Amino acid sequence: AQSVAQPEDQVNVAEGNPLTVKCTYSVSGNPYLFWYVQYPNRGLQFLLKYITGDNLVKGSYGFEAEFNKSQTSFHLKKPSALVSDSALYFCAATLNAGNNRKLIWGLGTSLAVNP
Amino acid sequence: GAVVSQHPSRVICKSGTSVKIECRSLDFQATTMFWYRQFPKQSLMLMATSNEGSKATYEQGVEKDKFLINHASLTLSTLTVTSAHPEDSSFYICSAPGLVHEQYFGPGTRLTVT
Numbered sequence: 001a002q003s004v005a006q007p008e009d010q011v012n013v014a015e016g017n018p019l020t021v022k023c024t025y026s027v028s029g030n031p032y033l034f035w036y037v038q039y040p041n042r043g044l045q046f047l048l049k050y051i052t053g054d055n056l057v058k059g060s061y062g063f064e065a066e067f068n069k070s071q072t073s074f075h076l077k078k079p080s081a082l083v084s085d086s087a088l089y090f091c092a093a094t095l096n097a098g099n100n101r102k103l104i105w106g107l108g109t110s111l112a113v114n115p
Numbered sequence: 116g117a118v119v120s121q122h123p124s125r126v127i128c129k130s131g132t133s134v135k136i137e138c139r140s141l142d143f144q145a146t147t148m149f150w151y152r153q154f155p156k157q158s159l160m161l162m163a164t165s166n167e168g169s170k171a172t173y174e175q176g177v178e179k180d181k182f183l184i185n186h187a188s189l190t191l192s193t194l195t196v197t198s199a200h201p202e203d204s205s206f207y208i209c210s211a212p213g214l215v216h217e218q219y220f221g222p223g224t225r226l227t228v229t
Contacts, residue, residue: 032216043119043222044159044208051216090158094216102149103218107158 002027004093006106013081014114021076021109023065023091031093033074034103035065038088047089050074061085081113117143119211121221128199129229135195136224138209144189145211149218150182153206165192165209199228 005024013019025031035047048059050067058064065076076089091106118141128134138148146167151159163184164172171184183195196203204227210218 034217036220044210044220046217046219049217102161102164105158105161 002104004091004104004106006091006109008109010110012112015083016080019078019081021089021111023074023106025072025093027093027095031095033067034092035076036090083113083115086111086113117213117219119219119221121209121224123224124222125225127227127229130200131198133195133197134199135193136207138192138221140190140211146189147212148192149210150194151208153208201228204228
C-alpha cells in the first residue's frame with residue numbers, strides 16, 4: 001500500500017539549534033513530495049515541494065528539504081529554529097497520476113521550539 | 116497566493132439535524148476540491164474528491180448519503196453532514212489544487228454535534 005511515514009510524533013529543539021523533521025515514503029513511480037505546516041487555529045500552509053531536479057529544495061520561512069531517492073526520504077530541515085516555528089508539520093505525496101492530485105498524508109509531527 | 120475560504124468556521128448543531136459547510140476558491144477556479152476530516156492531533160483523512168459538474172468520488176468507508184457533496188460551480192463546493200451525530204463532531208477542511216501541484220487549504224470548520 002502507498003504510504004507516507006513520519007516516524008516522530010514530536011520533535012523538541014532549542015531555539016537557534018538546527019531542526020530536522022523526518023519523512024519517508026512508500027509510493028510507486030515518481031511521486032511529488034510536499035511539506036505543509038499547520039499553526040494553531042490556522043489552516044494548513046504549503047511550505048515546499050519536490051517535483052524533479054535538484055534534490056535540495058528551499059521553501060518558505062527558511063525551511064528546506066532534501067529528497068533522497070535511495071532512502072525514499074524527504075526530511076524537512078532548518079539551520080536555526082525559531083520559537084515561532086512551533087507547529088504541526090505534515091509530509092505528503094501525490095501519486096504521479098494526472099490531475100487528480102490526491103495526497104497521501106503522513107500522520108504529522110508536532111515541533112516544539114523551546115526558548 | 117491563492118485563497119480558499121470556508122464557512123462557517125464553527126458550527127454547533129443538535130443531533131439529527133443537518134449542517135452545510137461551504138468551500139470557496141476566492142481568486143481562482145477549481146474543477147476539483149478535496150474534503151478532509153481531521154481529528155485532534157491526528158493527520159488529515161481524505162473523505163472525498165469533489166468534481167465540478169459530476170458526482171463526487173468518496174473514499175472507502177465514507178458514507179456518501181451521510182456526507183453529501185455538491186460542486187455547484189468552479190469556485191464553490193459544499194459538504195452537507197446529514198442527520199448529524201456526536202461522532203461526526205470533527206474539524207473539516209477543504210482544499211483546492213493550485214496551478215503547480217501544491218494545494219491550497221481552507222481554514223477549516225469546527226463542527227460540534229450535541
